[in-house]
Amino acid sequence: MESPRRTRIVLGEVATRRPAPDRTRAELTAQTAIGEALVKGLVRAQLALALRLALVVVTGLGALPLLFAVAPAVGAVTVLGVNLPWLLLGVLAFPFLVAVGWAYVRWAERNEQDFLSVVRRPGP
Amino acid sequence: MPVNPYLLPSLIVVVLVTVGIGAYGLRFARTTSDFLVASRAISPAWNAAAISGEYLSAASFLGIAGLILRYGVDVLWYPVGFAAGYLALLLFVAAPLRRSGAFTLPDFCQVRLRSPFLRRLATVFVVFIGCLYLVPQLQGAGLTFGTLTGGSYAWGALLVALVVTANVALGGMRAITFVQAFQYWLKLTALAVPVIFLVLQWQADGRPAVTPPTGPTFPAATTVQIRQDATISTAAGTVSVHRGDRLSFAAGDPVPVVSTTEDRRGADWLRPGGDGSLFATYSLILATFLGTMGLPHVLVRFYTNPDGTSARRTTLVVLGLVGLFYLLPTLYGVLGRIYTPQLLMTGRTDAVVLLLPEAILGGGHLGQLLGALVTAGALAAFLSTSSGLLTSVAGVVFTDMMGADRGGSVRDFRIATVLAAVLPTTLALFVSDMDISQVVGLAFAVAASSFCPLLVLGIWWRRLTDVGAAAGVLAGGGAAMAAVLVTVLGPDLPGWTGQAIEQPAAWTVPLAFAVMIAGSLCTGRRVPRDIGATMMRLHAPESLRL
Numbered sequence: 220m221e222s223p224r225r226t227r228i229v230l231g232e233v234a235t236r237r238p239a240p241d242r243t244r245a246e247l248t249a250q251t252a253i254g255e256a257l258v259k260g261l262v263r264a265q266l267a268l269a270l271r272l273a274l275v276v277v278t279g280l281g282a283l284p285l286l287f288a289v290a291p292a293v294g295a296v297t298v299l300g301v302n303l304p305w306l307l308l309g310v311l312a313f314p315f316l317v318a319v320g321w322a323y324v325r326w327a328e329r330n331e332q333d334f335l336s337v338v339r340r341p342g343p
Numbered sequence: 344m345p346v347n348p349y350l351l352p353s354l355i356v357v358v359l360v361t362v363g364i365g366a367y368g369l370r371f372a373r374t375t376s377d378f379l380v381a382s383r384a385i386s387p388a389w390n391a392a393a394i395s396g397e398y399l400s401a402a403s404f405l406g407i408a409g410l411i412l413r414y415g416v417d418v419l420w421y422p423v424g425f426a427a428g429y430l431a432l433l434l435f436v437a438a439p440l441r442r443s444g445a446f447t448l449p450d451f452c453q454v455r456l457r458s459p460f461l462r463r464l465a466t467v468f469v470v471f472i473g474c475l476y477l478v479p480q481l482q483g484a485g486l487t488f489g490t491l492t493g494g495s496y497a498w499g500a501l502l503v504a505l506v507v508t509a510n511v512a513l514g515g516m517r518a519i520t521f522v523q524a525f526q527y528w529l530k531l532t533a534l535a536v537p538v539i540f541l542v543l544q545w546q547a548d549g550r551p552a553v554t555p556p557t558g559p560t561f562p563a564a565t566t567v568q569i570r571q572d573a574t575i576s577t578a579a580g581t582v583s584v585h586r587g588d589r590l591s592f593a594a595g596d597p598v599p600v601v602s603t604t605e606d607r608r609g610a611d612w613l614r615p616g617g618d619g620s621l622f623a624t625y626s627l628i629l630a631t632f633l634g635t636m637g638l639p640h641v642l643v644r645f646y647t648n649p650d651g652t653s654a655r656r657t658t659l660v661v662l663g664l665v666g667l668f669y670l671l672p673t674l675y676g677v678l679g680r681i682y683t684p685q686l687l688m689t690g691r692t693d694a695v696v697l698l699l700p701e702a703i704l705g706g707g708h709l710g711q712l713l714g715a716l717v718t719a720g721a722l723a724a725f726l727s728t729s730s731g732l733l734t735s736v737a738g739v740v741f742t743d744m745m746g747a748d749r750g751g752s753v754r755d756f757r758i759a760t761v762l763a764a765v766l767p768t769t770l771a772l773f774v775s776d777m778d779i780s781q782v783v784g785l786a787f788a789v790a791a792s793s794f795c796p797l798l799v800l801g802i803w804w805r806r807l808t809d810v811g812a813a814a815g816v817l818a819g820g821g822a823a824m825a826a827v828l829v830t831v832l833g834p835d836l837p838g839w840t841g842q843a844i845e846q847p848a849a850w851t852v853p854l855a856f857a858v859m860i861a862g863s864l865c866t867g868r869r870v871p872r873d874i875g876a877t878m879m880r881l882h883a884p885e886s887l888r889l
Contacts, residue, residue, distance in 0.1 A: 258879045265882065266803050269434040276430060280423065284624045287615035294416075294614035304615045308419035309673040313666030316430050320659045323434055328652060331884045338887065 261334045349715035391660035393520045394644045396527030400728035401483035406780035409692035411676025415612030422669035428635025433658040438651035439802045439881040446646045455801045458809035466743045469639045473736035475786040481771035484725040504768040507729045512760040526727040533720025534671040537713040559598040559684040567685045573603040604690035623846045630848035634787030637794030640731035650885040737763040785827045792851035793820025811863030819855020
């Protein structure tokens with residue numbers, strides 16, 4: 220199998236290269252307020268999703284030091300012979316983070332699909 | 344101490360495989376772009392393993408277990424934060440950054456804000472953070488070789504520096520991707536396989552308590568060599584000891600408290616919130632959660648994803664791989680509390696991972712083999728993180744300091760690599776008393792207070808201006824940088840000031856955000872005119888671009 224042709228990319232190009240002319244994008248950016256509003260809507264949806272999941276992590280993990288400080292008794296609880304804070308921070312924190320990440324990827328991709336289906340809808 | 348006979352062969356194998364994969368990659372690396380971005384043709388699985396391999400440094404492999412041995416549950420926030428940093432990266436940065444087409448942070452400044460001044464400022468911070476992160480890696484290498492082989496600190500640091508410089512200069516990033524991916528799996532294996540035997544032996548020993556009511560005790564007869572003049576407190580009273588003294592303890596003797604090394608005992612170790620450290624804990628959480636996205640060697644990797652969607656998926660896999668790894672150091676720290684408590688007296692707790700296999704399994708073949716395996720993993724940790732850092736610092740030196748915008752050659756990149764390696768190596772040789780984990784934490788704090796606000800606001804807020812961004816980076820990043828310099832070079836400060844300087848993120852990160860937002864609102868007319876197109880480029884899926 221032949222490998223794809225190599226293209227030479229020099230970093231400076233990123234800075235100097237003008238965006239390639241392309242129709243869909245040109246319509247979206249230059250043409251109308253509608254395109255602008257669509258992109259704004261997508262950005263807002265993605266940001267809201269990210270903030271909501273960040274809030275889940277902040278309440279789930281970020282509240283723990285405060286909880287341990289306010290209610291030291293929680294730190295003394297043992298589950299299966301292991302103190303609860305060790306179990307929470309040493310083990311359960313990681314699957315929790317992965318689960319939040321997984322949910323984000325799913326929903327973020329769905330937001331993009333929605334955006335694409337609106338953009339690609341045949342015009343009047 | 345007799346030297347482990349398996350040690351040298353295993354280290355040689357790691358170095359040879361690293362150089363070998365690098366040389367294999369060299370066959371494919373033909374143009375400058377191959378060197379820098381691996382031609383953007385690497386699958387998410389490889390890329391994720393490479394990112395994880397690059398990320399898990401000496402601080403993760405050795406430092407966390409050492410900290411847990413010493414301080415207990417409170418420092419579990421280090422591994423949690425190191426992993427959660429990738430979640431923050433995933434939520435706020437991954438896909439848009441990839442879509443921006445920026446390769447480095449200075450590139451992103453140019454793409455988003457079109458400001459050459461901001462670009463230069465970002466370059467300064469990339470080099471500062473890169474050096475701050477490289478020095479402790481090389482030092483860790485030096486200390487490890489000193490501890491295990493009795494060889495000199497300088498040779499260990501120099502050896503790692505040479506291997507890394509040669510590999511980056513000759514193979515560049517394409518080779519590095521494969522090297523890094525290999526090193527992730529090596530590091531995971533090097534902790535996961537021995538820990539099975541260690542836990543089984545602990546079971547066979549009748550599951551000795553981690554925190555016996557009398558405090559830590561010596562599991563076997565031990566001789567401890569004192570490294571500094573100090574006073575030692577036992578139940579019997581307080582004794583002065585001098586540097587070079589050898590103290591002998593019998594099995595079952597309690598471990599005395601040494602005045603020159605800090606550690607926690609009993610409930611302070613077992614339960615959170617030891618000494619009113621809520622501020623320090625939150626500062627650490629802020630630094631690690633938000634700092635990861637600003638580390639130069641992490642960001643550079645995102646350009647090797649083919650598009651934004653795969654950048655997101657790669658980050659998710661990284662989060663899983665890194666989380667899997669971080670389950671392990673905790674076990675080493677806890678077992679070290681039982682089997683290597685003498686480290687609490689010498690203060691060399693960072694060596695716990697390296698010493699534990701032989702301490703638990705004895706000096707037989709099994710203990711020696713597993714000891715050699717963890718050491719090989721530690722070497723992989725030094726090699727991979729320093730390679731990644733060097734690649735990114737060299738990339739920035741190459742494009743922004745050597746003016747390679749107008750088409751640089753592969754030779755220039757090699758020169759840039761050597762230039763970028765000289766300063767940290769020299770520093771590592773002359774400054775040997777810095778603490779690995781602390782310096783790494785400081786690097787996170789600087790990244791979190793400079794690049795994190797720049798990226799997050801740059802990606803999500805249309806009204807960010809170049810002036811506001813520069814002011815925020817200067818205020819927050821500059822304050823964090825100053826705090827780092829005071830911590831590393833200056834005297835110990837008492838009380839609140841000391842805490843605020845040692846863990847600066849809790850005030851420097853909000854400061855950076857506040858200044859950046861206020862500065863942008865004051866200079867609203869400077870918002871780039873093509874902001875609509877830029878936001879479109881950052882957030883719309885690639886399939887829209889015909």
